[in-house]
Amino acid sequence: MAPSRVLSPQSVWDLPAVLAAFRERGIKERHVYKIWSMLLKNPDVAWSDIPDLPKAAAALLEQQFSRCTSTVLRCQQSTGGDTTKLLIQLQDGMQVEAVVMHYDTSDRYTGREEAAGWGNKRSTLCVSSQVGCQMGCTFCATGTMGLKGNLCCGEIVEQLVHATRVTPIRNIVFMGMGEPLSNYEAVKAAVGMMGEPRLFGIGCRHITVSTVGVIPRIKQMAADLPGVSLALSLHAPTQELRRTIVPSARAYPLAKLMDAVAEYQAASQQRVFVEYVVLAGVNDGPEQAHELGQLLQGRDMVINLIPWNPVYQPDGPFFAAPAEGSVEGFQRILRSSYGLHCTIRQEKGQDISGACGQLVIQHAQQAGGCSSEAAGSSSSTGGLKDIEELVAAAPAAAR
Template sequence: MSSRKRKLEQNSIWDRTKVENLFSKNEIKSIHIDKLYKYLVRNVKQKSWANMKDYPKAAMKLLNENFEFCTSKVLGAQEAEDGTTKLLVELQDGSQIEEVIMYYDTRNNEKGTGRRRATLCVSCQIGCQMACTFCATGTMGLKGSLTEGEIIEQFVHALDIADISNIVFMGMGEPLNNYNNVKAALKMLTDSRFFALQNSHITLSTVGVIPRIMTFAEDFPKCNLALSLHAPNQELRKRIIPTAKGYKLDKLMNTIKQYQEKTKNAIFIEYLLLHKINDTEKEARELGELLKDIKCTVNLIPWNSIESPSINYKSPLHEDIIKFKEILKEYDIPSTIRQSKGNDIAGACGQLVVDQSKQGKNKKIKIVDIEDLSKK
């Protein structure tokens, strides 16, 4: 998908593709690339490769002259009452994105099961061109896509605050519209030689970019897929998700079935509940019929108020949420009501947008924010 071409002068050390290309051009053996990243990961809080021992002088010179440990920087952090932490990150071209760290405690002291985990929600684009009518990020439009290094840098920044075990691609942007960079970042993050995150602890959320879904299945069959569905029929989906015109629901659901046959994974279905738009008994039963043959869990997401005058939806009533969930149960479809995180710092579903017109160190930046993940 097209976007404004970003002018970047610095190279992130986490852009492995660029390191590989430069080393190849200068006839540096590829074994030194793996050694570099093993060192960086083990010593990530040093934020430098300067103390790496027994490394070729020519390779070290190339790294020093051409790369930075991070090309982005954290401008500030906000912590919610529930512990959720939102980081405002400035990229090298002055663009700004947000990432959110969420904490979940699934420990059961009696059974001795579960754990307390930190999940990082990352952005993959600056804004988004999918223009979903309920989502604040869509009001930004698409300003540009992140490099593989900028995606990984979000994880590196988060490690200064928490021991991250899970990542969800549910921040700004459509991951499948920046797939090459997302793919490269995922390879680094899940490689057992480097950050070694478990594939099952990675979730990618998409509005439904049909041509890329099976590519994702081929490349990362053990990662999770979340589909932002939000409507049980094509007409309603077109109304609230403009890109549904190009990705029709029948073809999308057929692709989801193919994905499931390939990976054997259950699908996370994200369904944002909008009062009197898609939260009535009619839509619940339509959704039940649509999903009855798909192994999935539906995450019911009550819509959050957003600081945007162009968005006029209302939050669903509690009794309507419960009724919707009960109807899905009639179809033997498991569902959860999303555990909202970070509402008091504008850190909840559909609220991620950074006002790019108010950038700069000495200017007040208005932030409204993000989509978090329900408990798995």
């Protein structure tokens, strides 16, 4: 159970909270979109200056809601300019991270008829859904922090609001701090706002929700979030190995998890993206590659191999990065022996602690607010190969 958090004032970007307040006062819901649309154009607009907004609505907003409940504490740009990391402070002083990854694939798909239109300049935003995480993945900085609290819908959407002031955003991935499906209702509401044509207009195929495997919610996603992509953080091909590095596997066994994913795919008719962090001497050998191939063979999936790359480990390393060539060898086995589509993630933001949880931990330690144990591990979600590239790279017949 996540620790309780109550915002006062609440975020005007919190769809459930605003709608509930409007209904209680008898204010028509259609006025909500005027507010959000105006705020995107003029963040400092006075409530009373929003055209055609009822006085009762303006008074309610003044009493109970804030234009933005979070602030950007730090904005860091990577040396190559391909990653921007936002350290965001919430109303209660806790911190989360959002990462903007900039891509230029203008020349990558030249001459490929099936990928026409994919190459361009674009930005992907990686958002957080919780402060910390209860899943405890041993290689992940956020997982070692424990769960501090869930973000409300508004706090998730505010990450996008902050990011749009850096650059236009085309893709959203829920791969930052936290387990999105453990904060399901807030994530569902936030996805709805992100995709709303009158607001941000990010198409559902450009939104990806990642999970370590919350089985009941995976089954709900097909109905609740149609068109939104599912990414499964797998990291091991067997239940025995997965339990050692992904503790939540005890509650969500691999066999049942794969059944849930199959049920989701049958209902949604969508490909699933599999994330696999490669840890030297743990899950990167030929044996594990064959086991993974056998597990996933025949399924409509794209495997994204993520070479583990330590960024901030004052007491580590607890894991080691894979040896040169081992990830490519792992990929060859999956491709040649099992016919699986498999990519290797492009790393971004290493020089600015691009992996989720790293900047929060570093900032907290400098302020004396985070244990050294929490700083000991790293995740590689900061170097995302974005959803558009994964789709464009897949064979046309598989799409």
